[in-house]
Amino acid sequence: MSIxxxxxxxxxxxxxxVLILVAISAIIPLMTVVNYSVQDTFGNNEFFWVGTEWFxxxxxxxxxxxxxxxxxxxxxxxxxxxxxLGILIALAMPKRGWGASVCLVLMALPxxxxxxxxxxxxxVFGRVDIGLLGHGLAxxxxxxxxxxxxxxxxxxxxxxDVWHWTSLVVLLCYSGLVSIPEVYYQAARIDGATRWAVFxxxxxxxxxxxxxxxxxxxxxDSFMIYTEPFVVTGGGPGNITTFLSIDLVQMAVxxxxxxxxxxxxxxxxxxxxxxxxxxYTVMTSYDNDEPTSGGGPQ
Amino acid sequence: xxxxxxxxxAHRYPSAPDYALHSMQxxxxxxxxxxxxGPSGCGKTTLLNIISGLLxxxxxxxxxxxxxxxxxxxxxxxxxxxxxxxxxYDTMTVADNLAFPLRNRGIAKNEIEKxxxxxxxxxxxxxxxxDRARSLTADDKQKISLxxxxxxxxxxxxxxxxxxxxxxxxxxxxxxxxxxKIHQRFQxxxxxxxxxxTEALTFADEVIVMYEGAVVQVGTPQQLFExxxxxxxxxxxxxxxxxxxxxxxxxIDAVFVGTKFSVNITGDNPxxxxxxxxxxxxxxxxxxxxxxxxxxxxxxxxxxxxVRGEIxxxxxCALVKDGVAxxxxxxxxxxxxxxxxxxxxxxxxxxxxxxxx
Numbered sequence: 001m002s003i004x005x006x007x008x009x010x011x012x013x014x015x016x017x018v019l020i021l022v023a024i025s026a027i028i029p030l031m032t033v034v035n036y037s038v039q040d041t042f043g044n045n046e047f048f049w050v051g052t053e054w055f056x057x058x059x060x061x062x063x064x065x066x067x068x069x070x071x072x073x074x075x076x077x078x079x080x081x082x083x084x085l086g087i088l089i090a091l092a093m094p095k096r097g098w099g100a101s102v103c104l105v106l107m108a109l110p111x112x113x114x115x116x117x118x119x120x121x122x123x124v125f126g127r128v129d130i131g132l133l134g135h136g137l138a139x140x141x142x143x144x145x146x147x148x149x150x151x152x153x154x155x156x157x158x159x160x161d162v163w164h165w166t167s168l169v170v171l172l173c174y175s176g177l178v179s180i181p182e183v184y185y186q187a188a189r190i191d192g193a194t195r196w197a198v199f200x201x202x203x204x205x206x207x208x209x210x211x212x213x214x215x216x217x218x219x220x221d222s223f224m225i226y227t228e229p230f231v232v233t234g235g236g237p238g239n240i241t242t243f244l245s246i247d248l249v250q251m252a253v254x255x256x257x258x259x260x261x262x263x264x265x266x267x268x269x270x271x272x273x274x275x276x277x278x279x280y281t282v283m284t285s286y287d288n289d290e291p292t293s294g295g296g297p298q
Numbered sequence: 299x300x301x302x303x304x305x306x307x308a309h310r311y312p313s314a315p316d317y318a319l320h321s322m323q324x325x326x327x328x329x330x331x332x333x334x335x336g337p338s339g340c341g342k343t344t345l346l347n348i349i350s351g352l353l354x355x356x357x358x359x360x361x362x363x364x365x366x367x368x369x370x371x372x373x374x375x376x377x378x379x380x381x382x383x384x385x386x387y388d389t390m391t392v393a394d395n396l397a398f399p400l401r402n403r404g405i406a407k408n409e410i411e412k413x414x415x416x417x418x419x420x421x422x423x424x425x426x427x428x429d430r431a432r433s434l435t436a437d438d439k440q441k442i443s444l445x446x447x448x449x450x451x452x453x454x455x456x457x458x459x460x461x462x463x464x465x466x467x468x469x470x471x472x473x474x475x476x477x478x479k480i481h482q483r484f485q486x487x488x489x490x491x492x493x494x495x496t497e498a499l500t501f502a503d504e505v506i507v508m509y510e511g512a513v514v515q516v517g518t519p520q521q522l523f524e525x526x527x528x529x530x531x532x533x534x535x536x537x538x539x540x541x542x543x544x545x546x547x548x549x550i551d552a553v554f555v556g557t558k559f560s561v562n563i564t565g566d567n568p569x570x571x572x573x574x575x576x577x578x579x580x581x582x583x584x585x586x587x588x589x590x591x592x593x594x595x596x597x598x599x600x601x602x603x604x605v606r607g608e609i610x611x612x613x614x615c616a617l618v619k620d621g622v623a624x625x626x627x628x629x630x631x632x633x634x635x636x637x638x639x640x641x642x643x644x645x646x647x648x649x650x651x652x653x654x655x
Binding site for chain 2: 183184186187189190191192193194197201202205
């Protein structure tokens with residue numbers, strides 16, 4: 001018994017480095033933010049308690065509302081495009097042979113490029129004077145300018161994100177698809193299932209778990225997107241592409257409003273947590289739910 | 299329903315050095331119950347997948363009712379197949395799973411309902427009809443797989459690929475009886491792959507024994523038991539299997555350790571390796587008559603005792619009915635009418651039964 005106890009204590013020492021790391025990297029900075037969010041300062045390291053004032057200010061500010069709506073719209077569009085597109089590409093990819101390896105490498109390439117480089121690539125790519133895309137469209141007679149036109153700015157950002165991150169959805173779905181045993185497809189052929197029925201009743205249920213991960217990752221990432229729009233549009237034209245993250249940095253670093261910025265950070269964090277929870281609950285509720293009524297083409 | 303003919307059928311997987319199936323000619327009649335019996339890896343499943351069209355044979359033709367279907371897809375062949383491990387559509391209910399193959403073929407709604415209800419009753423799954431299939435046990439999932447095969451009444455044949463492997467023993471017996479009943483009722487052509495001889499012999503009218511990619515014997519259970527055409531069949535069928543003893547040929551006699559058995563030999567078999575086959579059921583133990591047996595083990599299996607022993611270094615086993623005394627130093631004699639003679643594994647003769655031991 002005593003030997004057992006000694007081993008248990010040693011185990012605690014083993015997790016101590018992790019605890020220290022997590023404390024330094026996450027808990028302490030987070031508590032600093034909490035600290036800022038409920039106080040005000042006029043410099044000289046003097047702080048005054050203001051309670052929930054900053055939170056009220058942020059929640060009732062139109063600037064915050066607009067940035068939140070823009071960010072939600074951006075994430076919504078990203079999910080609506082990247083998830084179906086990712087599934088389609090994964091379905092079309094070869095499952096074995098040299099083609100599979102080539103496809104995987106090609107798919108992984110965009111994921112390896114750093115955010116700010118992606119931004120720079122697209123910033124140049126879309127320029128009307130020298131960019132391949134911008135100049136090409138202009139020479140076709142299409143009036144395109146992402147620095148002046150609101151719609152063009154949005155289209156450029158969405159296209160960039162789709163180019164950069166659809167691969168992640170593809171790779172996750174692909175991993176789910178290749179793990180489906182061949183016998184399921186054989187049974188479907190015996191049962192005379194259509195291509196759509198195979199997708200609906202075999203492939204989709206089997207990739208649902210990885211798809212959930214893909215949705216969560218893509219939501220979080222797109223909801224927190226900062227570097228690429230900052231490099232490409234800088235939040236403009238006007239503030240039409242000023243997402244929450246860009247707004248937050250402007251407030252914290254540009255205006256040095258630490259209190260409201262801290263409050264906004266926490267609200268931002270809670271929104272992400274809430275939306276993820278909603279996604280997770282909705283997508284897993286199907287598992288223990290009552291059965292669906294339909295079962296294939298009638 | 300259809301008769302099935304295989305013409306010079308052989309299959310080699312791409313990049314495999316040897317044939318998975320060696321050339322075979324088979325003709326299976328409409329409405330028959332057949333079992334493909336053999337050890338794992340003998341090509342049973344390959345053959346089944348060729349018949350259902352999941353696999354295209356590299357050589358030869360497959361005919362249903364004299365129509366060449368070799369190039370037809372599984373869907374066009376209208377075949378039902380049940381796999382070794384349960385395949386269910388997780389998100390559907392039990393009833394929807396069973397209705398799925400019918401809906402895909404555009405069958406009228408009330409007809410679907412009727413047939414699904416029929417199959418649910420057959421498989422004793424009525425109470426679970428509206429449960430999601432994923433919540434079921436492996437047994438019940440396999441029942442659904444079976445049910446999806448049985449729900450279509452117009453199929454050319456129903457193929458079973460070791461369908462009862464994952465099923466509980468007591469349920470196994472019950473389902474096998476049920477399948478037999480279904481066969482008698484609907485007269486489907488049924489092909490049942492298994493490595494379990496009891497399953498094959500109780501299910502089928504005719505058993506096709508396969509060994510290393512080739513059909514070694516086709517026959518009724520009785521034929522397989524009494525005149526195995528290959529030593530493999532003799533060893534594989536029966537529990538314990540047939541004794542296969544090396545012997546020499548001296549004129550019209552087969553000689554095993556000095557004892558002569560008169561045999562009918564068909565054909566000329568020079569330089570062949572001869573073996574004598576005798577089932578443990580047909581060996582008699584006594585205290586003085588025949589060859590002396592060195593007993594190495596006794597296994598009491600209830601109805602009888604398996605006596606394992608050696609004669610001049612050759613292992614042999616015999617069955618003694620429960621309650622019959624086993625002599626101290628037993629001698630064995632063979633029922634010579636039940637002897638089979640093998641040359642290089644294939645049967646070339648049998649005992650004439652006029653020996654004087």
